[in-house]
Amino acid sequence: MVTLRELLIALRGTMSEWLRLRWTDLQFTEGRTAFFVVVVLLALSLFMLTARRLLSRKAGRTQLGLPAVLPVMRRSYLSATRHAAFLLFLLGVPFFAVALADPHTAFTQEQVSYPGRRIAILIDSSTSMVMKFNSVKLHAQGAPAFYTAVAAAEQFMRLRMKGPYHDLIALIQFGNEAYVVTPFTTDYQNVLLSIKLVSNPKEWGRFSDWGTTIIQGIEQGAQLFKTFNFLNASGNLMLVFTDGRDDQATLKGKSLDDLVAEARKNKIPVYMIRTAYNLKFGDVLQDRLWKDAVEKTGGRFYPAADEDAILNAINEIDRLSPGRIDVHQYTAQRPRFAGYTLIAIALWLAAGTLKLGFRHFRTFP
Numbered sequence: 001m002v003t004l005r006e007l008l009i010a011l012r013g014t015m016s017e018w019l020r021l022r023w024t025d026l027q028f029t030e031g032r033t034a035f036f037v038v039v040v041l042l043a044l045s046l047f048m049l050t051a052r053r054l055l056s057r058k059a060g061r062t063q064l065g066l067p068a069v070l071p072v073m074r075r076s077y078l079s080a081t082r083h084a085a086f087l088l089f090l091l092g093v094p095f096f097a098v099a100l101a102d103p104h105t106a107f108t109q110e111q112v113s114y115p116g117r118r119i120a121i122l123i124d125s126s127t128s129m130v131m132k133f134n135s136v137k138l139h140a141q142g143a144p145a146f147y148t149a150v151a152a153a154e155q156f157m158r159l160r161m162k163g164p165y166h167d168l169i170a171l172i173q174f175g176n177e178a179y180v181v182t183p184f185t186t187d188y189q190n191v192l193l194s195i196k197l198v199s200n201p202k203e204w205g206r207f208s209d210w211g212t213t214i215i216q217g218i219e220q221g222a223q224l225f226k227t228f229n230f231l232n233a234s235g236n237l238m239l240v241f242t243d244g245r246d247d248q249a250t251l252k253g254k255s256l257d258d259l260v261a262e263a264r265k266n267k268i269p270v271y272m273i274r275t276a277y278n279l280k281f282g283d284v285l286q287d288r289l290w291k292d293a294v295e296k297t298g299g300r301f302y303p304a305a306d307e308d309a310i311l312n313a314i315n316e317i318d319r320l321s322p323g324r325i326d327v328h329q330y331t332a333q334r335p336r337f338a339g340y341t342l343i344a345i346a347l348w349l350a351a352g353t354l355k356l357g358f359r360h361f362r363t364f365p
Contacts, residue, residue, distance in 0.1 A: 009115050009164045011342065016113070018339025026103045026336060034101035038093070085354040085361045092347035099340035104333055114166035116325040117235040118184060118228075120221040121153050123195075124242035125204060126175040126212035131243065133277040135307040141199060145275045149241035150199035152273065152310050154192060156239065159318045161188050166325050170224055173198050174217030175209030184228050212246040214290070215256055218270060222263055231266040235323020238263075238299070244274040247286050256289075260296045269299035273313050280305050 028034070129146035138151035153171075160167050171182040171194050182194045197203055221238045225231055249256040263270060272294045276284050281291075281303040291301035302313035354361045 013114070013164070014338050014342050017336075018342070021105075021336055021339070025105050027106055028101040028103055030100065030102040034097050037100060038097050082361050085351045088347050088351035088354070092344040092351070095340045095344035095347070099337040099344060103336045103340070105336055106333060114325045115323070116165040116167040117237050117323040118168045118225070118230050118233065118325070119160075120170045120172060120184075120224055120238045121156070121191075122172045122174060122178075122217045122221055122238065122240040122242075123149055123153055123198065124175070124212060124214070124217070124240070125173050125198070125207050125209075127210040128212055128243050128245045129275075131277070133275055133307075135310075137307055137311065141201070145243055145277065146204065147199060148307070148310070149273075149275050150195060152275070152314060153239075153241055154195050155311070156314045156318065157188060157192055157195070159314065163318070168228075168325065170221075171195060171198075172217060172220055172224070173207070174213065174220065175207060176211035176213050176216065177209045178213075178217045178220035180220065180224060183224065184230075212242070213248055213251070214240065214242055214244070214246045215248055215251045215259060217242075218263070219251055219254075219259060222259070222266070222268060225266065225268055231268075233267065235325060236266075236268045237317075237320075237323075238268055238270045239317065240270060240272040240294075241275060242272065243276050244272070244284050244286050244290050245276075247289060249289070256293055257296075260293050263297040268297065270294040270297045271299040271302070271317055273302045273304050273310060275304050275310065278305055279303075 123146075125146060129149065130144045132143045133140075133145035133148040134143070135148045135151065138148060138155060140147040140151040157169070160169070166186065167188075168184040168186060169182075169188065169191050170180065170184045171191055173179050173181050181198060182191050185191065217240065218238065225236060230236055251259070270293075272290055274284065274287065274290070281287050283305075284303075287301075287303060291303075294301050300317075302309065304310040304313055
């Protein structure tokens with residue numbers, strides 16, 4: 001079911017696209033058809049008006065006797081507003097005609113904006129992730145928390161794919177070291193395939209960096225944003241799935257506070273879902289450390305003690321402000337009728353609302 005927010009985003013995107021169009025760039029495939037339809041409709045309208053005028057001349061049935069209008073009585077200027085509904089209908093006809101002519105652009109190069117985020121997904125693959133985490137709804141491959149974390153990352157991906165977003169998504173796997181599995185891309189199927197590959201039991205068994213260094217993963221994620229020149233852009237987000245059992249607060253001479261300050265400066269909020277089964281906030285010794293750290297970046301810390309907590313965290317992150325993605329777009333033979341159709345429908349709906357909802361637009365002055 002399409003939510004109201006998704007509908008508003010789609011409408012805004014359609015209008016933004018229409019506003020960027022130049023009339024000289026449009027080509028019309030069905031121009032003759034649209035012209036013929038408009039001429040036929042106009043002829044039918046004139047015929048109906050003529051027939052109505054001729055039939056209305058029967059004396060005694062269609063004529064009314066009215067009292068004399070005294071010269072001192074002034075004509076109401078507001079009486080002309082009763083034609084507003086009809087005028088709105090007429091305004092919608094040219095837009096409908098243009099849409100019917102099937103406008104399209106042969107080739108365009110433009111910078112466009114879409115709702116979406118640049119999301120780096122980090123998955124903890126360390127030894128401590130072998131600890132049990134019961135899950136049913138996520139359909140994890142096995143009992144270890146690692147499989148639950150991977151299934152949660154896949155669930156988050158599918159939520160974003162269902163929405164009206166054009167996200168750029170990257171996948172990072174970390175333990176003692178961090179590795180970019182998939183750089184930022186809009187190829188969501190490629191990211192999903194990468195998630196399935198890293199979750200393969202044999203591949204996880206070959207992962208040699210069994211320690212947990214969360215700060216290493218965050219630093220690698222920040223470097224990836226820097227490599228793609230996404231720093232200080234709106235819509236950045238780093239999502240970390242980990243059991244949080246790590247208290248290392250320095251990396252390559254930098255403290256955790258330094259990395260946190262750098263992430264906040266570069267507008268990269270970190271959202272951490274701590275996957276430790278049946279352990280509430282504070283039951284894992286390092287909870288306070290990571291909660292303070294990620295909240296300083298502008299993100300949030302979710303102590304997920306069960307599957308429902310993970311799902312709630314994923315849904316909340318998905319509902320956050322969608323951000324904006326600016327990309328250079330090249331298109332060929334792209335249809336452009338949506339904006340004209342939307343305007344015509346809006347004008348006709350407004351006309352129908354005035355006509356049916358207000359008596360003033362259905363009466364004589």
